[in-house]
């Protein structure tokens with residue numbers, strides 16, 4: 001894998017063991033709560049989890065019978081995912097993404113170890129669902145448009161995204177991480193063909209678990225500055241869904257169907 005500075009930094013986080021502190025051994029409560037809205041009754045949806053780490057949700061979606069594809073730059077995170085769930089996997093080079101494909105033997109899970117920006121629709125596309133938790137917000141501001149552009153090429157015409165965003169005063173903390181993805185910013189990045197709606201907001205359901213780990217765990221010293229930073233003072237998280245959309249391919253060919261008011265939820 002050709003490694004950018006940012007990717008190398010994330011790999012170091014994993015290799016140092018510090019990312020292990022973020023592992024929560026249950027499905028994300030908001031993904032459960034809003035399941036029907038993005039899965040829409042599909043029994044075998046093709047789900048993409050970009051920048052998936054080793055999150056429990058990868059496992060949970062496969063366990064529900066869906067086809068799960070993850071993209072993650074840390075091989076350690078991917079091996080740790082398979083290890084934690086006692087899943088046998090195969091590993092093969094995937095030159096098209098300049099990386100490696102780790103696939104469970106039962107073929108439920110495919111996780112590409114590569115830089116997300118090296119991923120290509122010719123490798124996997126037509127996703128029914130994108131679960132963007134801890135992904136887009138972890139990018140730099142300069143990467144957001146490329147991310148949105150690539151994401152648009154990976155989705156099926158009636159794909160739904162669910163995305164989590166931290167909310168804080170961007171004027172006060174312009175450089176803070178994770179990035180605050182407002183509805184306005186998402187609409188700008190994804191364009192008019194996407195309908196972006198807020199479906200929920202509230203305190204981070206993981207905050208207590210994480211804060212406990214971060215302030216009492218093995219890495220307390222390392223994380224204290226983070227705990228005191230504006231990032232952790234974000235008191236709300238917004239869950240956003242991108243509803244049925246059609247999108248234009250790079251060369252301007254129309255794909256899919258335009259949303260109609262009947263398939264837009266009013267929440």
Ligand SMILES: C[S@@+](CC[C@H](N)C(=O)[O-])C[C@H]1O[C@@H](n2cnc3c(N)ncnc32)[C@H](O)[C@@H]1O
Nearest residue numbers: 010051052053055072073074115116133134138
């Ligand atoms: C904030 S963590 C979130 C992990 C997971 N989505 C979760 O919710 O637990 C961000 C993840 O993105 C991965 N990552 C960061 N930049 C990446 C890139 N350019 N390509 C692929 N993975 C990346 C990191 O290694 C890390 O696992």
